[in-house]
Amino acid sequence: MTQKVLILPGDGIGPEITAQASRILAACQANGLDVEVEEGLLGGAAYDAHGEPLPAETLEKAQAARAILLGAVGGPKWDKLEDLAKRPEKGLLGVRKQLGLFGNLRPAITYPQLAAASSLKPELVAGLDIMIVRELTGGIYFGQPRGIEERNGERVGFNTYVYSESEIERIGRVAFEMAQKRGKRLCSVDKANVLEATILWREVMERLAPEYPDVELSHMYVDNAAMQLVRAPKQFDVVVTGNMFGDILSDAAAMLTGSIGMLPSASLNESGQGMYEPCHGSAPDIAGQGIANPLATILSVAMMLRYSLDAPELAERIERAVGKVLDEGLRTADIAAESTRTVSTAEMGDAVLAAFERV
Numbered sequence: 001m002t003q004k005v006l007i008l009p010g011d012g013i014g015p016e017i018t019a020q021a022s023r024i025l026a027a028c029q030a031n032g033l034d035v036e037v038e039e040g041l042l043g044g045a046a047y048d049a050h051g052e053p054l055p056a057e058t059l060e061k062a063q064a065a066r067a068i069l070l071g072a073v074g075g076p077k078w079d080k081l082e083d084l085a086k087r088p089e090k091g092l093l094g095v096r097k098q099l100g101l102f103g104n105l106r107p108a109i110t111y112p113q114l115a116a117a118s119s120l121k122p123e124l125v126a127g128l129d130i131m132i133v134r135e136l137t138g139g140i141y142f143g144q145p146r147g148i149e150e151r152n153g154e155r156v157g158f159n160t161y162v163y164s165e166s167e168i169e170r171i172g173r174v175a176f177e178m179a180q181k182r183g184k185r186l187c188s189v190d191k192a193n194v195l196e197a198t199i200l201w202r203e204v205m206e207r208l209a210p211e212y213p214d215v216e217l218s219h220m221y222v223d224n225a226a227m228q229l230v231r232a233p234k235q236f237d238v239v240v241t242g243n244m245f246g247d248i249l250s251d252a253a254a255m256l257t258g259s260i261g262m263l264p265s266a267s268l269n270e271s272g273q274g275m276y277e278p279c280h281g282s283a284p285d286i287a288g289q290g291i292a293n294p295l296a297t298i299l300s301v302a303m304m305l306r307y308s309l310d311a312p313e314l315a316e317r318i319e320r321a322v323g324k325v326l327d328e329g330l331r332t333a334d335i336a337a338e339s340t341r342t343v344s345t346a347e348m349g350d351a352v353l354a355a356f357e358r359v
């Protein structure tokens with residue numbers, strides 16, 4: 001049966017990087033992938049056209065799609081919008097919430113060719129392969145009450161950090177199952193020395209552990225985890241954590257791979273419907289220059305093929321093509337080194353496409 005894929009280019013570098021990823025998706029179609037691809041508006045682009053960061057039409061298209069490919073949303077143009085509900089980021093959070101995409105997979109893999117591009121010593125990151133499993137539809141991002149209000153003559157901003165047992169359990173199961181398929185080690189990251197929501201988090205992870213006897217569960221406070229990620233990152237296999245800690249730790253993990261432009265992601269619900277996006281943002285500082293790294297978005301297409309479209313061979317082919325292009329010494333500016341050839345976003349797309357036909 002033909003499945004639907006929705007592409008949401010978004011803002012800033014979003015349209016530049018999704019243009020390259022779309023070409024790879026088209027190559028997959030030419031190689032037998034049975035999907036129907038359409039585009040939609042999200043974020044600032046949607047606000048400019050319709051006054052809403054997540055128009056009803058986009059939400060309907062997203063609900064009808066098996067998989068969504070997102071570029072990135074946001075930028076200085078919309079940062080001053082007083083109504084928080086109109087900000088581009090709210091559009092993205094809305095898709096995640098409305099589709100119930102609670103399971104966010106953020107793999108940080110250091111390609112051997114890029115070990116020297118990391119800001120860490122090459123021997124610390126060469127061969128790195130971590131999977132961060134981030135809870136994506138709960139925690140402090142969505143807790144109520146929230147707001148900014150006047151109290152005792154001054155304004156007070158407040159948010160609520162809340163997790164229910166069932167929310168913790170379902171992301172815990174995703175992480176334990178992921179660990180079973182990988183190195184069988186799971187580190188749960190929390191702040192259980194201070195925050196009740198994460199005391200419960202730790203309890204639920206402990207309760208699940210006996211059901212996965214082949215997985216070794218450990219716990220780490222988030223401040224230590226941030227430190228350990230840059231001290232000795234290869235100690236980790238699968239990391240499971242809440243929404244905000246996962247946001248922060250995945251950006252830190254990105255630098256281990258050489259650049260945030262290398263980190264793809266999948267956000268899944270219980271039925272395998274998913275949104276796929278690079279972990280980085282709309283990079284307003286380089287938007288429009290044609291120099292952004294499209295590899296995180298191209299690798300997100302590979303994740304889409306693996307997790308939502310049941311086409312693992314095509315996924316592997318894309319990943320091999322990316323490896324090949326890196327072997328050939330092609331680099332966008334963010335991962336460039338002395339001995340490499342610096343290319344534009346489109347040239348990198350051309351090269352991956354050509355390699356895809358060869359591998």
Ligand SMILES: NC(=O)c1ccc[n+]([C@@H]2O[C@H](COP(=O)([O-])OP(=O)(O)OC[C@H]3O[C@@H](n4cnc5c(N)ncnc54)[C@H](O)[C@@H]3O)[C@@H](O)[C@H]2O)c1
Pocket residue numbers: 013071072073074075076089092260261277278279280281282283284285286291292293294296334
């Ligand atoms: N998923 C998303 O849509 C998403 C994620 C993060 C941030 N944002 C939004 O993006 C905007 C900018 O945020 P920010 O500056 O904090 O983070 P950012 O990730 O956009 O940029 C951080 C730095 O990384 C660089 N960078 C990011 N992606 C790159 C790529 N593919 N190739 C080369 N360099 C790249 C940027 O040039 C910048 O110097 C904000 O509006 C933010 O809310 C969106």
Ligand SMILES: CC(C)[C@H](C(=O)O)[C@@H](O)C(=O)O
Pocket residue numbers: 074089092093247279
């Ligand atoms: C843009 C923002 C809402 C988003 C988040 O915080 O989840 C981003 O930083 C990410 O990592 O996908």
Ligand SMILES: [Mg+2]
Pocket residue numbers: 247248251279
């Ligand atoms: Mg982030």
